[in-house]
Amino acid sequence: MGEFELIRRHFQRHTQPQPAQVVLGIGDDCALLQPAPGHQLAISSDMLVQGRHFFADVDPAALGHKALAVNLSDLAAMGARPLGFTLALALPQADNAWLSAFAQGLFALADTHACPLVGGDTTRGPLNICITVFGELQPGQALRRSAAQPGDDLYLSGRTGEARLELELLLGTDWAQHHTLPGALHRLRPRLERPTPRLALGQALAGLAHAALDLSDGLAGDLGHILHASGVGATIHQALLPVAPDLQALPEAQRLDCLLHGGDDYELLFTAAPAQRAAVAAAAQTSQTPVQRIGHINAAPGLWLLNAAGEQATLSPRGFDHFG
Amino acid sequence: MGEFELIRRHFQRHTQPQPAQVVLGIGDDCALLQPAPGHQLAISSDMLVQGRHFFADVDPAALGHKALAVNLSDLAAMGARPLGFTLALALPQADNAWLSAFAQGLFALADTHACPLVGGDTTRGPLNICITVFGELQPGQALRRSAAQPGDDLYLSGRTGEARLELELLLGTDWAQHHTLPGALHRLRPRLERPTPRLALGQALAGLAHAALDLSDGLAGDLGHILHASGVGATIHQALLPVAPDLQALPEAQRLDCLLHGGDDYELLFTAAPAQRAAVAAAAQTSQTPVQRIGHINAAPGLWLLNAAGEQATLSPRGFDHFG
Numbered sequence: 073m074g075e076f077e078l079i080r081r082h083f084q085r086h087t088q089p090q091p092a093q094v095v096l097g098i099g100d101d102c103a104l105l106q107p108a109p110g111h112q113l114a115i116s117s118d119m120l121v122q123g124r125h126f127f128a129d130v131d132p133a134a135l136g137h138k139a140l141a142v143n144l145s146d147l148a149a150m151g152a153r154p155l156g157f158t159l160a161l162a163l164p165q166a167d168n169a170w171l172s173a174f175a176q177g178l179f180a181l182a183d184t185h186a187c188p189l190v191g192g193d194t195t196r197g198p199l200n201i202c203i204t205v206f207g208e209l210q211p212g213q214a215l216r217r218s219a220a221q222p223g224d225d226l227y228l229s230g231r232t233g234e235a236r237l238e239l240e241l242l243l244g245t246d247w248a249q250h251h252t253l254p255g256a257l258h259r260l261r262p263r264l265e266r267p268t269p270r271l272a273l274g275q276a277l278a279g280l281a282h283a284a285l286d287l288s289d290g291l292a293g294d295l296g297h298i299l300h301a302s303g304v305g306a307t308i309h310q311a312l313l314p315v316a317p318d319l320q321a322l323p324e325a326q327r328l329d330c331l332l333h334g335g336d337d338y339e340l341l342f343t344a345a346p347a348q349r350a351a352v353a354a355a356a357q358t359s360q361t362p363v364q365r366i367g368h369i370n371a372a373p374g375l376w377l378l379n380a381a382g383e384q385a386t387l388s389p390r391g392f393d394h395f396g
Numbered sequence: 397m398g399e400f401e402l403i404r405r406h407f408q409r410h411t412q413p414q415p416a417q418v419v420l421g422i423g424d425d426c427a428l429l430q431p432a433p434g435h436q437l438a439i440s441s442d443m444l445v446q447g448r449h450f451f452a453d454v455d456p457a458a459l460g461h462k463a464l465a466v467n468l469s470d471l472a473a474m475g476a477r478p479l480g481f482t483l484a485l486a487l488p489q490a491d492n493a494w495l496s497a498f499a500q501g502l503f504a505l506a507d508t509h510a511c512p513l514v515g516g517d518t519t520r521g522p523l524n525i526c527i528t529v530f531g532e533l534q535p536g537q538a539l540r541r542s543a544a545q546p547g548d549d550l551y552l553s554g555r556t557g558e559a560r561l562e563l564e565l566l567l568g569t570d571w572a573q574h575h576t577l578p579g580a581l582h583r584l585r586p587r588l589e590r591p592t593p594r595l596a597l598g599q600a601l602a603g604l605a606h607a608a609l610d611l612s613d614g615l616a617g618d619l620g621h622i623l624h625a626s627g628v629g630a631t632i633h634q635a636l637l638p639v640a641p642d643l644q645a646l647p648e649a650q651r652l653d654c655l656l657h658g659g660d661d662y663e664l665l666f667t668a669a670p671a672q673r674a675a676v677a678a679a680a681q682t683s684q685t686p687v688q689r690i691g692h693i694n695a696a697p698g699l700w701l702l703n704a705a706g707e708q709a710t711l712s713p714r715g716f717d718h719f720g
Binding site for chain 1: 418419423424425426427428429430431433434436437439440441442443445447448449454468471473474476478482483484485490501513515516517520521524526528530531535538540541542608609610614625707
């Protein structure tokens with residue numbers, strides 16, 4: 073199977089109707105998209121490397137899902153509507169079974185969000201998946217990291233920590249093994265491998281929320297980016313953090329580690345004025361996405377955790393660093 | 397040096413003014429671009445892998461140039477004007493000297509074409525460079541592979557084969573060693589490592605030429621894509637092919653191999669109606685790009701080479717195939 077046959081067989085979809093924004097898809101020097109009149113273009117790119125972002129034996133369908141999901145999550149965090157994506161793929165060999173499953177996982181998510189594959193590149197090399205995604209939004213509506221304001225409420229979609237716990241279970245580390253409920257390894261797998269990009273929520277928040285980002289490197293570390301970009305501080309109320317049933321069984325230190333420094337959550341973290349609480353609740357409802365107020369933004373810099381006893385402690389915004 | 401410090405030090409440019417189309421650059425979940433009203437967006441993505449697209453000891457400045465050049469060349473082939481690009485980079489380690497030179501080569505070319513880096517990703521892994529580039533053009537002006545018409549003239553910018561000859565010299569193969577002029581290895585290096593994207597020519601041809609593409613896998617093989625997409629054939633006149641001085645010394649079979657199947661040329665191959673010869677010449681002149689008519693398009697399928705003696709032979713459209 074040659075390069076063009078590989079693309080034709082696995083990535084060109086001859087029966088799928090092209091969404092209206094696609095003027096020209098796979099097969100030319102460039103793809104051509106037509107954004108809505110006057111709209112801005114939102115762009116994000118993520119590269120996934122074997123052994124770094126996923127295990128060599130990961131289900132290829134899950135990998136196809138996740139490679140696109142982490143990019144769509146960036147569009148969600150900006151409040152953008154997806155237009156399409158490109159896929160650049162380095163493969164050690166052309167394995168039809170692997171490619172077929174990868175494409176199935178990829179396209180299932182792409183179809184859910186009407187986000188077509190419009191172009192890309194395939195080459196031979198150590199397994200590497202680079203997706204670049206394009207979205208559109210109206211000028212002035214983007215949810216920027218720099219827009220948090222003192223007094224804002226701090227919100228979280230869904231809940232954090234389950235992906236991290238699953239990673240510990242897969243790695244067979246000590247602290248996870250001894251404190252988890254039966255069946256957790258199997259039950260939590262989708263939380264690590266098949267994150268849900270919160271696109272409907274992000275679009276409902278555009279023009280309503282102030283700052284937003286998606287959580288990839290842990291709640292505390294990613295919140296640090298908002299605080300730094302906005303020149304503000306924040307307090308997280310520990311009692312308000314949603315805790316998944318599988319995290320209840322963990323000792324408190326490990327539970328907090330999952331909740332605050334877990335990574336791979338792909339939930340939205342955002343701020344909004346207290347006057348917008350009803351509007352935020354309505355956005356959560358129309359997008360059918362659980363949203364929880366977990367703290368607030370302070371004028372003074374610093375990140376604080378307020379525990380159930382009413383004690384405040386500084387929180388280190390350590391996140392994951394590929395070169396740390 | 398951590399991931400964010402790496403980006404800040406090498407890829408964020410604090411003194412460079414942002415072009416008007418960049419609403420938001422590096423540092424948020426997405427970059428934001430504002431295309432001109434009513435314009436279409438042209439997108440291309442290329443992934444470069446060590447050992448496949450470049451040697452491990454390549455000058456990192458040349459690599460930075462080439463990684464962007466091959467993408468800009470795709471915009472040129474579509475007739476689009478550059479808006480910006482993203483860079484996803486997997487690195488075995490954070491090497492400041494290497495990164496500094498890579499960024500220098502990358503930004504020198506980006507600045508030449510007012511094409512800013514707006515976002516991307518960095519991670520640890522086997523060296524892999526994935527650039528996605530964005531351009532804009534007016535609806536209906538794109539130069540598509542499928543637009544060649546019987547009777548069209550066939551044109552080539554610049555000349556082909558020098559990159560291939562340099563590759564043979566670097567590899568130390570037999571046939572290149574014995575038939576090259578003194579100093580060729582040094583003289584031809586930029587032809588392999590620093591291709592010139594023909595952006596000004598491509599934009600001058602938008603709405604004027606019919607089909608176009610950029611040559612990456614060899615003249616004959618890439619012309620085959622136009623013929624296939626357009627449902628036509630072509631005849632190349634061997635006597636009209638521009639031959640670089642360094643190719644003159646090669647035996648004819650090897651010279652033809654370079655000219656027709658060389659690869660890595662990044663010249664534009666395009667077709668236009670014979671009535672447009674003066675307009676094509678004017679486009680070549682305003683863009684200060686050498687352009688040569690090298691043949692014509694036929695209604696009947698098939699690719700033919702007409703030699704100086706007036707004999708026709710079929711030409712195999714074999715190009716490079718990463719999985720062939």
